Amino acid sequence: MEGLVVKLPSFPFLSPNISSSSSSSTFRLGFRRLSASISAAVKEGSVSLGQLTRPDFPILHQEVNGSKLVYLDNAATSQKPTAVLKSLQNYYEAYNSNVHRGIHYLSAKATDEYELARKKVAAFINASDSAEIVFTRNATEAINLVAYSLGLSNLKPRDEIILTIAEHHSAIVPWQIVAQKTGAILKFVSLDENEVPDVEKLREMISTSTKLVVVHHVSNVLGSVLPIEDIVIWAHAVGAKVLVDACQSVPHMVVDVQGLDADFLVASSHKMCGPTGIGFLFGKSNLLLTMPPFLGGGEMISDVFLDHSTYAEPPSRFEAGTPAIGEAIGLGAAIDYLSGIGMQKIHDYEMELANYLYEKLCSVANIRIYGPKPSDDVHRAALCSFNIENIHPTDIATFLDQQHGVAIRSGHHCAQPLHHHLGVNASARASLHFYNTEEDVDNFIQSLNDTVSFFNSFK
Numbered sequence: 001m002e003g004l005v006v007k008l009p010s011f012p013f014l015s016p017n018i019s020s021s022s023s024s025s026t027f028r029l030g031f032r033r034l035s036a037s038i039s040a041a042v043k044e045g046s047v048s049l050g051q052l053t054r055p056d057f058p059i060l061h062q063e064v065n066g067s068k069l070v071y072l073d074n075a076a077t078s079q080k081p082t083a084v085l086k087s088l089q090n091y092y093e094a095y096n097s098n099v100h101r102g103i104h105y106l107s108a109k110a111t112d113e114y115e116l117a118r119k120k121v122a123a124f125i126n127a128s129d130s131a132e133i134v135f136t137r138n139a140t141e142a143i144n145l146v147a148y149s150l151g152l153s154n155l156k157p158r159d160e161i162i163l164t165i166a167e168h169h170s171a172i173v174p175w176q177i178v179a180q181k182t183g184a185i186l187k188f189v190s191l192d193e194n195e196v197p198d199v200e201k202l203r204e205m206i207s208t209s210t211k212l213v214v215v216h217h218v219s220n221v222l223g224s225v226l227p228i229e230d231i232v233i234w235a236h237a238v239g240a241k242v243l244v245d246a247c248q249s250v251p252h253m254v255v256d257v258q259g260l261d262a263d264f265l266v267a268s269s270h271k272m273c274g275p276t277g278i279g280f281l282f283g284k285s286n287l288l289l290t291m292p293p294f295l296g297g298g299e300m301i302s303d304v305f306l307d308h309s310t311y312a313e314p315p316s317r318f319e320a321g322t323p324a325i326g327e328a329i330g331l332g333a334a335i336d337y338l339s340g341i342g343m344q345k346i347h348d349y350e351m352e353l354a355n356y357l358y359e360k361l362c363s364v365a366n367i368r369i370y371g372p373k374p375s376d377d378v379h380r381a382a383l384c385s386f387n388i389e390n391i392h393p394t395d396i397a398t399f400l401d402q403q404h405g406v407a408i409r410s411g412h413h414c415a416q417p418l419h420h421h422l423g424v425n426a427s428a429r430a431s432l433h434f435y436n437t438e439e440d441v442d443n444f445i446q447s448l449n450d451t452v453s454f455f456n457s458f459k
Contacts, residue, residue, distance in 0.1 A: 072431060075271075081334075131313070162213045253344075255343075294318050
């Protein structure tokens with residue numbers, strides 16, 4: 001069944017001749033049909049979700065270094081479906097204009113589509129109001145926005161910020177800078193015996209001195225999932241705020257910010273089948289209203305005088321200058337695409353792939369996989385970071401690419417403190433998305449075994 005090719009119905013939103021005036025309604029109709037088609041096919045069990053969606057991703061259908069491309073670097077960035085590519089093309093061909101600044105048709109159309117994308121993001125994560133969504137360049141800028149706007153304005157000497165050693169650099173470095181400027185103290189939670197951030201230690205560490213907890217939802221190295229609902233309850237009990245790095249969860253599972261009750265949450269478009277160059281910050285409206293601007297310039301003002309300025313309400317207050325308009329619209333199209341499939345379907349399928357990947361990797365000789373072992377009680381994300389005895393991860397990644405067309409990542413994955421704790425400088429990482437298949441995993445494992453044999457032949 002892995003080799004089965006499914007011809008999807010022809011949807012009008014894929015037409016290059018789509019008119020700008022009908023784009024939004026056509027997209028919604030097309031994705032409703034897509035969802036129904038996917039649900040029927042998956043329910044019948046005749047085809048996997050990966051097989052069904054692969055035709056939508058042109059980049060996957062090519063050879064690299066003489067081999068069929070096997071793309072397993074999704075934790076770094078995802079690939080883009082045709083619907084997203086065409087939404088970008090449609091914007092630049094049909095209604096390219098600056099937003100919020102013109103009364104002519106093109107500007108009004110661009111503004112409507114840009115703000116519609118904000119509403120799509122809000123609905124996707126179940127924010128109570130689209131004004132709680134701030135567009136940023138990426139998740140890194142979103143974290144910096146909170147650090148500089150909220151952190152510098154509110155933190156005092158000896159206030160505490162709690163993080164884990166498994167955080168991405170983008171969730172560590174901004175708070176180091178803020179701590180140096182304010183005298184606040186960073187406290188880090190280590191790993192437990194299962195190589196998961198120790199949530200009981202985190203709970204014990206929270207005190208009346210804690211002002212902010214900064215945690216990932218899903219680790220980009222360990223594949224572990226943190227109980228955000230519990231962490232938020234513990235933090236709120238002492239009046240602390242919680243910022244969630246959801247870059248590895250929003251693209252792969254249902255994320256409900258109202259259910260989580262997190263104060264802030266960040267994610268990046270490029271990891272969720274959208275364009276690069278845009279991400280978003282969710283912030284509770286009562287908090288955003290109290291925060292000063294992060295950047296100054298056009299768009300974020302109410303009135304400007306020679307001696308002072310007044311500022312717009314959120315989210316405009318935090319979106320200085322011309323935004324990434326096409327990218328926001330492309331993100332909206334990506335959300336339409338993901339929603340058309342259904343995030344629960346994506347999550348369920350990826351959990352099957354995650355277990356399959358872990359089991360197959362365990363068969364490789366002298367391998368060390370980082371993070372928890374999956375079980376009925378422990379769920380891993382669809383990624384595995386690993387090392388193989390006496391072979392550098394970069395050598396593994398290079399050989400896989402050049403000899404087999406398999407794309408994985410090697411390095412510290414922007415998580416040097418975690419790698420230091422694990423006693424290594426780097427690791428190799430294979431990460432999956434819903435358009436991957438068991439056949440991709442099988443090709444990867446076969447190629448990995450060949451790679452290991454090659455390097456072991458020199459011993």
